[in-house]
Amino acid sequence: MSTADFPADSVGLVTPRRIPISQPLTLDCGRTLPRHELMVETYGELNAARSNAVLICHALSGDHHAAGYHGTEDRKPGWWDNCIGPGKPIDTRRFYVVALNNLGGCRGSTGPNTINPDTGKPYGPDFPLLTVRDWVRSQALLADALGIERWAAVIGGSLGGMQVMQWTIDQPQRVAHALVIAAAPKLSAQNIAFNEIARQAILSDPNFHGGRFYDHGVVPTHGLKLARMLGHITYLSDEAMRAKFGRMQRGSQFNFNFDVEFEVESYLRYQGQSFVERFDANTYLLMTKALDYFDPAREYGDNLAAAFARAQARFLVIAFSSDWRFSPARSREIVKALVEARRDVSYALIESQLGHDDFLMPIPQYHRVLRDYLDRVAREAGT
Amino acid sequence: MKPSAPPSLRPDLAAIADWIRPGARILDLGCGNGELLAWLAEHRGVSGYGLEIDPEHVAHCIRAGINVIQADLDDGLRDFGDASFDYVVMTQALQALQRPDDAITEILRVGRIGIVTFPNFGHWRVRAALALGRMPVTPTLPEPWYDTPNIHLCTVDDFEDLCAQRQWIIRSRRLLDRSHREGLRIRIAPNLFCEQALYMLQAPEGHR
Missing domain, CATH: 3.40.50.1820 (Alpha/Beta hydrolase fold, catalytic domain)
Known part of the structure; x- marks a missing residue:
């Protein structure tokens, strides 16, 4: 336009x-x-x-x-x-x-x-x-x-x-x-617990390299994606997820594997992936710590x-x-x-x-x- | 002597305003559009908050610059400290609560003075309707029985019995008719002619 x-x-x-x-x-x-x-x-x-x-x-x-x-x-x-x-x-x-x-x-x-x-x-x-x-x-x-x-x-x-x-x-x-x-x-203990899992997802990604991933020309996409997927669950109510996705499946049969089957999985993966493209893992760690420290x-x-x-x-x-x-x-x-x-x-x-x-x-x-x-x-x- | 509240204020609220000391700190339970708080803030230098559940009323108060806290009266006053207000006011809501007696206990914990108003169920119109075997529908109780918020109605005498039983001190009362006047008839037979009852209460000494 x-x-x-x-x-x-x-x-x-x-x-x-x-x-x-x-x-x-x-x-x-x-x-x-x-x-x-x-x-x-x-x-x-x-x-x-x-x-x-x-x-x-x-x-x-x-x-x-x-x-x-x-x-x-x-x-x-x-x-x-x-x-x-x-x-x-x-x-x-x-x-x-x-x-x-x-x-x-x-x-x-x-x-x-x-x-x-x-x-x-x-x-x-x-x-x-x-x-x-x-x-x-x-x-x-x-x-x-x-x-x-x-x-x-x-x-x-x-x-x-x-x-x-x-x-x-x-x-x-x-x-x-x-x-x-x-x-x-x-933050409550539960809030901090969610943040800790998000941080562990990033910190344990082999591509994180102790935070120096820029020097290695890689991005800890896997960890950051997991962190964002977890975050997204906490941003939505149970009711909203039920209304938006319910148990909707992409196909009519069970696949008996770990590919995306339910719509909610697809949504979380999409949200995680698009986040990785625009956000920095070190900043994510820093932001969650600022949240935890706030008091x-x-x-x-x-x-x-x-x-x-x-x-x-x-x-x-x-x-x-x-x-x-x-x-x-x-x-x-x-x-x-x-x-x-x-x-x-x-x-x-x-x-x-x-x-x-x-x-x-x-x-x-x-x-x-x-x-x-x-x-x-x-x-x-x-x- | 402080000037009487002008007729611009709803008459039962004007009667309450006359009871309130300038500069006081007040909590208004079920404050509606915040009419009483706004008037008291402007004319008596009173500060405080209104509690209100209705989103329309909450928005109205916010627009008018009145401190309003969106909350359900039946949720209680647990967020407020002992004797944290000079006055806690509740107008025309007592009869709609789950436990009016508990509510007054809470009002007298949070406020040094509690002011409550309610429609008198002993009024002759109510009695006349019941005598004819009908639930009353009157100017102060306009809703039919199946669609009324009023679940705990009482008469002036019932209320004063409860005050005596709980040792609440009645500092003052005003019993008004529908035009918010205290006529001769009310003075002679209050429980028969009063339509709106206003009470200023205090917790018994040492019972906070």
Whole structure:
């Protein structure tokens, strides 16, 4: 299609920018990155008062391409295009929307698959493991670079929602509104267990080479594929899988072998394969560890309310009824702590079918709540 | 003296608003569109949250900038700490709960003061219908018996018996007719003429 064919409510053609962050960044692991680069896309215009900036924090496999198209040949727009655009809930006619690929990502920001200036080779396993706090530090430096003193809103789902919470605790004066979607205050043992299996799948792939697979000209496709297949099971509800695949078979007979027979097998293999083509195994390991480590209450005597007592933002917490990865009960833990900390908070429970992935879906009640909340945020920001 | 709530507020809510101290922290159970919270926030500097199950009402509250938590009242108040609010308010919902007595116990645990309102099942219209062998359909109880949320109706006298039995302190009460007035008839025979009962309750000393 040509640019004229982009939908009217799309931000249209977008060009990512690489933003250098020249200040040293000291990480939770104790190491310091003297400088780093972040891939960023922005949509809409920053107003003169610089009061209408919104930060989008991505989840495990997300990146800076949240909306619009990179070219006329793109089959699909950015990962949250149904929510970001002119007239959409995150309305780019009113907000200046900033989406980035997090530090440690694999889509152009400094990470395991970028060149370590000290060695001239990809960092690979030498890239430090990161925490959500590290990401907030890095994103705060990005805000400085963009001239944004305070975000009108910081928004994120899943692991993105965890970054939102951490922002309100670590940078309280820089967040006016926090939208925490399909998140949890920390991972459960079950969550960590799933992550561990995903990591073991990658680590035990012979092509992983201790994380230095770039030097060998191979990719641990098998392990990364398994990790993604496992992840996908946790993103979907039992009900959704039943509705989508049931016990549908590709043929009418049993084959009595291990080729794909059931449709759900075919789906998982397809999802795994397409993921391998766009994602880096070291980044996957890093992201799952950041998830496991996330626990903002930890440095406040395991008291989440004490952590949130620092926050100045107003909160909107959203959960999905069919999400079992980060169930509504986990969101209620967040709400409970916010109430105890006497923060302004609203909580919406969205009826849904798909599971954790529903936070990316244009469910009418979900988008309505986002739109209604953000309409107030925009008016407060004077846009 | 603080000014009386204006007629713009629903009359039974205006009566409740008159009970609430400026600057208080309040939890409104079944807050609907958040009318009471919005009014109290604007005119009395009150802060707090509404609990509401209906998605339409939740969206309305969010649009109006009212703190609303989507939850089922029958799920209880377990997410809220002891005496964490100055007032916990529940209007016209008591009779629709699985266990109204447990709900009030919880209200008086979470709130220093509990305010509950309910339709009086002792009103003469109800009695007249029952005397004729019919389930009552009245202006305050408009639904037919097979399609009503009201599963635990009580009279003013029943309610006060329960308060006495549980040692809940009745700090104040207002018994109103359908026009939300306290007339002479209600003062003479409250259980016969009151249509809407409003109670301000407190847990017995040392029973939090």
